[in-house]
Every structure is written in structure tokens, then in C-alpha cells.
Amino acid sequence: MASDLQRKKASVVFTAMDTNDDGFLERADFEALTDRWTGIRGEDGSNRLREIMMGWWDALSATADQDHDQRITREEMLVAVGNLGAMLDLVTATAASMFEAVDQDGDGRVTALEYARMIHAWTGKSTPTDDGFARLDLDGDGKIAKSEFVTHWVEFWVGDDADTPGTHLFGEV
Template sequence: MTNTAITRRYDRTFDLLDTNGNGVLEEKDFTGLIKSIARATAVQGTPKEESLLKEWGNCWHTLRENADADGDGQISRAEFHQAMAASYGNHTQLQDGLVPALESSFAAIDADNDGVATVEQLEAYLTAWGLEAQQARTARGLLDADGDGRITRQEFVAGWTAFLLSDSPEGAAHALLGPVT
């Protein structure tokens, strides 16, 4: 992937994770995102919300350990770029560091626990991330690889993996979190 393409994807991710818009990532940004996802997926106060908080909390702690170079408890955009490239820049580290959080996210989306989510459920999840409704509709369509109106756990994780690792300028790899400009 070119430096420009990865920079744009990481910038988009940073901007959506920075829920209070103060230009740095803090634990409360991750907690705020998870609370928003829990509301959007109707899992507030359930074990699914607890799992979301635990797994995304683990992501925050891993990111902070790998990125917070000055030890101030915050992660700047530059620190985020460096950590993403180092921590999630390969499949093994992605599996270890991010997939458990993605799996807990999918569990929250999958209301009836049947291993698939409707495109509407995924759209609500993406809107909780901060995507506009049309952006969420576009992204959910990209994740529905076989066009059956349902997203499997595998499609969900594959879409995120492609977004973080693929050098493709198209599809879920390019537009999972909305337009990458």
C-alpha cells in the first residue's frame, strides 16, 4: 500500500475514533465509541456490551502501550500512524490485537446470534462509528460480498482486515469507514 493511501485510511480512522474532536485519542474516545455502538445495536447493559468494553479496552491499552511515546496518556495523530503501521500492519498482529474487538462488535450487531447480521444492523453499527447514513449504506454494501443482504462474521472481519492491510483502492478496503480523501 502506498504511504498516501495508508495515511488517508489511518487519518479517517483517527478522525472517527477521536469522538470528542480534540485532536488526540484518549481512553474516553474508545469508551464513547463503544457506548454509541451499544446504543445503536441495542446491547446496553448486556454481556455483549461488557464484551465490547473489554475487547475495545484491550485495543486501547495495546495502542497506548505501542503509541504513547511521550507517556501523556494520549495518542497524537503521528503516534497513531506509527502504532497502526507497527501493531496492525501485518496479519499476525492484526489477529492478536484487533480481531477480538471486531468479533465482539460483530456479536453486538448479530442480534439473534445466528452468525450473520442484516445489512440494516451493520448500517446502524457504522452510523454509530460516525458515518453518515449514505456512507454507512455504501460501506455495508461493500461488506456484503455475496450480495445476499446479510453479512457473515467472516465478511465483517475480512472487510476490516482489507481496510487496514489491503493495497486495493476499491471496495471495502477503500470505503469501509466512509470516503477516504
């Protein structure tokens, strides 16, 4: 069962991903997020981003869609989040794919601008991200390495410590 903190974190992401505010996550929500993200990035490569996002939808629906109706409720997602500790391989694989999506220029590091674009894509709003990025940049080099991103992703989805940087991967909780 997901802890209160995990429920809170997952709810933040659920709300952001439910692009049409109908109370369900559906494939169309992930397509809309991808369209928003590619619009923000303003570059080619949308095919790979779409592939990554639809892969995330496939993984989420396989683990969370308990009634197999191709719609995930908030409660179904929270049940799945509570089980992620036993699926660390899946969490890590998803992290690696999402890192590739965020690392727009493919240099193996996420810059503050790339991170800001990810947050804008999730929320649909331009929000300040400098403090959040600084918290995630563990070595203070101005970039988030893949290993840092994976650690933060696992902290976000599996962790139950409000003080870890990964708790705020998708913004303030």
C-alpha cells in the same frame, strides 16, 4: 511507513474516534464511543461491548503510544499503522473481537442494520450505508460473514489498494 492511502484511511478513523476533538485518542474517547454505540444499539450486553472496545484501546495504546503519555496523536497512530503489516496476528485478533462487537445478535453474521449501527457509532451521525454494505457483502447474501469481515479489516488497516472493499469498511474514504 504508512502509504498515502493508509494515512488517509487511518485519519478518517482517528477523526471519528477523537470524540472530544482535542487531537488525541485517549481511553475516554473509547469510553465515549462505547457509550454512543450501546445507546444506538439500545440493548443489554454493553459489558461485553465495553470489554471489546477497551481491549482495542489497550492494543492501540500498546502499539502507538510512543511517549507513553496515555494519549495517541494522529502521527503516533499513523506510525503504528505503517507497522501493522508486521503484526498481522494482532490485526486479525482485533478484527475477530470487533466482529463480535458488530454482530449484535451473535448469529455469526453482520446484517445491514448491524453495520449501519457501527458506522453511526463511529461517526456520531446517521449516514447512508446501503452502498457500502453491498460492497462489503462479497457473496451478496445480505450478510457479512466473519471471514469476510476479517478480510475487510485487514484490507483496511494493512492494505494499500483503493479498490478493495475493505478500504471503505468505515465508510467512504
